[in-house]
Amino acid sequence: MITLDEFTIQQLRNYPQATGELSGLLRGIGLAAKMVSKQVNMAAIADIIGEQGETNVQGEAVQKLDALANQTFIKVLRNSIYCAGVVSEENDDIIVFDDAKNNHSKYVVLMDPLDGSGNIDASMPIGTIFSVYRRVSPLGSPCTMEDFLQKGDNQFAAGYVLYGSSTIFVYGTKRHSVNGFTLDNSLGEFYLSHPKMTIPAAGKTFSFDYKYYHCVDEPVRKFLDACNYSDNGKDGRFSCRNAGCMVADMHRIFLHGGIFLYPARKDKPYGKLRLMYECNPMAFLTELCGGNATDGMQRIMDIAPDHIHERSPVFIGSKKIMEELTLQHLI
Numbered sequence: 180m181i182t183l184d185e186f187t188i189q190q191l192r193n194y195p196q197a198t199g200e201l202s203g204l205l206r207g208i209g210l211a212a213k214m215v216s217k218q219v220n221m222a223a224i225a226d227i228i229g230e231q232g233e234t235n236v237q238g239e240a241v242q243k244l245d246a247l248a249n250q251t252f253i254k255v256l257r258n259s260i261y262c263a264g265v266v267s268e269e270n271d272d273i274i275v276f277d278d279a280k281n282n283h284s285k286y287v288v289l290m291d292p293l294d295g296s297g298n299i300d301a302s303m304p305i306g307t308i309f310s311v312y313r314r315v316s317p318l319g320s321p322c323t324m325e326d327f328l329q330k331g332d333n334q335f336a337a338g339y340v341l342y343g344s345s346t347i348f349v350y351g352t353k354r355h356s357v358n359g360f361t362l363d364n365s366l367g368e369f370y371l372s373h374p375k376m377t378i379p380a381a382g383k384t385f386s387f388d389y390k391y392y393h394c395v396d397e398p399v400r401k402f403l404d405a406c407n408y409s410d411n412g413k414d415g416r417f418s419c420r421n422a423g424c425m426v427a428d429m430h431r432i433f434l435h436g437g438i439f440l441y442p443a444r445k446d447k448p449y450g451k452l453r454l455m456y457e458c459n460p461m462a463f464l465t466e467l468c469g470g471n472a473t474d475g476m477q478r479i480m481d482i483a484p485d486h487i488h489e490r491s492p493v494f495i496g497s498k499k500i501m502e503e504l505t506l507q508h509l510i
């Protein structure tokens with residue numbers, strides 16, 4: 180039984196030149212995740228269900244828990260000495276931790292503090308997604324927009340937290356495997372529960388919201404029909420599973436295989452999901468686990484971002500299913 184803190188410290192032994200700042204940053208994100216998990220579990224009785232009465236940069240109604248989770252992650256990251264600034268789905272502009280301590284921090288974080296918040300009032304799974312980059316601006320000065328507008332391939336670490344039937348913290352770094360940790364609420368400790376995660380090459384589920392079936396391109400509809408195809412009038416090939424929360428759907432795919440699709444559609448030519456703090460971190464983890472992630476034309480992590488809140492179509496999951504989709508249906 181190894182804790183998240185112990186694991187991140189032991190990882191340092193593999194990299195003697197490491198300063199320990201990335202490990203410290205990941206522990207800080209783990210602390211914020213424990214705080215948010217407590218808020219999520221108490222939401223219905225702590226009167227933090229429902230809307231905040233504001234609209235975010237995405238044009239979405241902000242849930243009370245969205246705001247609380249956002250404030251929690253920003254406060255913990257600002258108080259650490261490992262993060263120079265943050266981009267959040269909930270904030271229009273970059274958040275610069277402009278003080279003598281944080282201007283010397285090597286990393287910046289982009290995050291969706293509470294993904295799938297439409298699930299909150301029904302106690303369905305929700306999550307946090309984060310992405311970590313090394314700064315490109317000089318240490319000692321405040322971080323800048325360029326520190327955040329980097330290709331997904333430059334990510335140094337990425338991960339997610341699933342607030343579901345248990346709270347699970349999953350992260351991977353550029354040079355080593357993806358590992359999952361389950362929260363023991365009685366002790367407030369994350370314990371290693373999913374070592375060296377890999378995505379099965381195939382799978383039996385696909386995640387798509389059929390509300391948009393007639394709005395997506397013909398090749399995508401043909402793929403979806405192939406997912407449902409049955410040559411004997413019996414069961415189709417795949418089961419459709421859509422949790423309404425990318426973190427929940429992707430966690431299932433990391434464990435059991437499958438594919439998640441959020442394509443472009445007539446009313447959303449760039450799709451709905453955000454490149455920098457949903458698609459890129461999930462693509463980083465997916466490729467580390469042996470899967471693939473594209474926007475239908477190119478690798479997600481090859482996309483050069485123009486804006487911190489830009490959206491991207493995303494097809495992501497098991498290698499064999501992604502190859503079938505790409506070779507037979509997309510470019």
Ligand code: P6P
Binds near residue numbers: 294295425
């Ligand atoms: P729709 C949640 O809002 C989210 O960003 C993802 O987590 C989820 O997969 C998707 O949007 C759901 O979108 O249009 O199906 O409700």
